[in-house]
Each structure stands twice: as structure tokens, then as C-alpha cells.
Amino acid sequence: MLGGQGYYRGSSILISGTAGTGKSTLAASFVKAACERGEKALYFAFEEAPSQIIRNMRSVSIDLRQCVDNGLLTFHAVRPTATGLEMHLAQMFKITSDAKSSVVVIDPISNLISVGSLGEVKSMLTRLVDYLKTKHITAVFTSLTHGGDPSEETEVGISSLMDTWIVLRDVERGGERNREIHVLKSRGMAHSNQLREFVMTDHGIELLDVYTGPAGVLTGTARVAQEAKERAEAVLRQQETDRRRRKLEGRHKALEAQIETLRAEADTAEADLNRLSTQEEKRTEALAEERTEMGRLLGEDTSHAGSD
Numbered sequence: 001m002l003g004g005q006g007y008y009r010g011s012s013i014l015i016s017g018t019a020g021t022g023k024s025t026l027a028a029s030f031v032k033a034a035c036e037r038g039e040k041a042l043y044f045a046f047e048e049a050p051s052q053i054i055r056n057m058r059s060v061s062i063d064l065r066q067c068v069d070n071g072l073l074t075f076h077a078v079r080p081t082a083t084g085l086e087m088h089l090a091q092m093f094k095i096t097s098d099a100k101s102s103v104v105v106i107d108p109i110s111n112l113i114s115v116g117s118l119g120e121v122k123s124m125l126t127r128l129v130d131y132l133k134t135k136h137i138t139a140v141f142t143s144l145t146h147g148g149d150p151s152e153e154t155e156v157g158i159s160s161l162m163d164t165w166i167v168l169r170d171v172e173r174g175g176e177r178n179r180e181i182h183v184l185k186s187r188g189m190a191h192s193n194q195l196r197e198f199v200m201t202d203h204g205i206e207l208l209d210v211y212t213g214p215a216g217v218l219t220g221t222a223r224v225a226q227e228a229k230e231r232a233e234a235v236l237r238q239q240e241t242d243r244r245r246r247k248l249e250g251r252h253k254a255l256e257a258q259i260e261t262l263r264a265e266a267d268t269a270e271a272d273l274n275r276l277s278t279q280e281e282k283r284t285e286a287l288a289e290e291r292t293e294m295g296r297l298l299g300e301d302t303s304h305a306g307s308d
Helices: 023-036 050-058 064-069 085-099 109-114 118-134 150-159 220-307
Strands: 012-017 041-045 073-077 103-107 138-144 164-173 176-186 196-201 204-207
Touching: 012 023, 012 118, 023 041, 023 050, 023 064, 023 103, 023 138, 023 164, 023 204, 041 050, 041 085, 050 064, 050 073, 064 073, 073 085, 085 118, 109 118, 109 138, 118 138, 118 150
Parallel strands: 012 138, 012 164, 041 073, 041 103, 103 138
Antiparallel strands: 164 176, 176 196, 196 204
């Protein structure tokens, strides 16, 4: 969905969505990928303790404990209300500088609203984004939204600072809720304009293929049911095609047999005609010989009569 290239290094990425849509899971997946490349990662947790994050991510096969044990991942967990915005910013500058990490996660920035106003938070984040960019650090920010609630203005307020904005949402259809992901913007790169369904599995995040049915994009059991219906229809079409093919093949064989029979009859008729022609030629030759012989005999009788 990002042109197959991922994020630009040194860019700022915003992942926003309502509760339970998978913001922290995407952030953890980003951190895990960096550690697997041997890069250092720093995770600022403003909501959950590191032990909770590690436990929760283990359920989708994102093993952050190994990253911590290898010394590649550092957590800094603190409640936003523990201090003011300026102190938070100063601590983040120092911790980031000491950690020498190539990637940083701030999860979630929406909790900072409890410490200051929207303008103050935006000013703080602007300075943080500028600092991370000067250090060429790739940063992922998560933000909780409430879908239509006035607090959604929080993400709108800082979205202009971000190079890439990914929106996660819960979609309710057919009595169930399913997750969708959308790249709202990604500066300087080709990116998908599609809404894609994704699922949390015991082997990680799985992005599903876009499936569009008669009623639009289908997700969850509606997609599964439509796929099953189309597979059944495909089987019926294949069976009908096979039946018609067998019928045509039978007719073709019957016509081939008829053609062979007609060819045999034509060969017999031709042989009979050839025999008839040969017989007629022989009779004609025999008659000619008889006339010649009769003529010869008559000539001899005439010569005997003259001598008498």
C-alpha cells in the first residue's frame, strides 16, 4: 500500500483510529521489523506498561521481549500527567539522544491532551518532529480518535506535521466488526487509495486482498460467504461446461463415424464403378474382336465362291 517501499527514513508517520483498531500492533510491528534489521528502537508508552505491551503483542506473534533482551529495543513508559509538556519534551530529547535509535514510537500522542491544550500539544509535537527529522530518525505516532467526536480534531490538528497518515477503522457489517486500513496520505511516494481489510492472527498482521462484490467492498464473513458463493457458482459453471464439452465430443465422434461410413461407402461405390467400367471396356473389346473375326470369315467365303 506504500508502493512496496515502506516509509522514508527520517519521516514522521501518524497511525490514527478508534480503540481496538490495531494502532499499537502496527507500531509494534514497525519496531519489530527494525530490530530484525539490527537497528535500535525506542518506544515511548503513554498508556500501557512495557510488560503489558510485550504480553499483548505476543498474542499476534510479535516477540518484543527478544528485542529487549538483545538490547535493540528500549521502552520508556510514563503517564502523561506525571509532568508538564515541556518536561516531557526535554526528557524525550535526552532519552532519544542517549538511546541512539534509528526508529522511535510515541504511543499514543492523544493522551497528551490531558496535560495541555490542543495548541500546546501541537507546538510540543512540532518541536519533537523537527528534532527527530534533524537526527534522521523515523518516528511513528499513534493517536486515538473517537469517530465523529470533537476530540477527533486532535489528529486533524497534527496531521499536517506528518509525512504519512494511516487511518484504521472498525467497520460494522452483517452483525460483526472488521478492521480496515487506509493510507490517507504519504508524501513523496506512490500509495494505495484503497480501503483494505486486515486481520490480527496468531502469526501476525495479515492484509487481505481487496474484495469487491455487488454491494461494494466486502469484509469479514460477508466476504467469506460471497467468495464461497462464487466458488460454488464457478464449480457449477465448470460442470456445465464439462457436460457441454462431453456432449459436443460425443456428437463430434458420431459425425466422425458417419464420415468414415460415408467414406467407406464412397470407396465401395468407386470400386464398383471402376469394375463396371472395366467390364464395359472388355465387352467392347470382345465385340470388336468378334466383328473383326466375322469380317475375316465372310471375306474367306467370298473368295471361295469366285473360284468355282
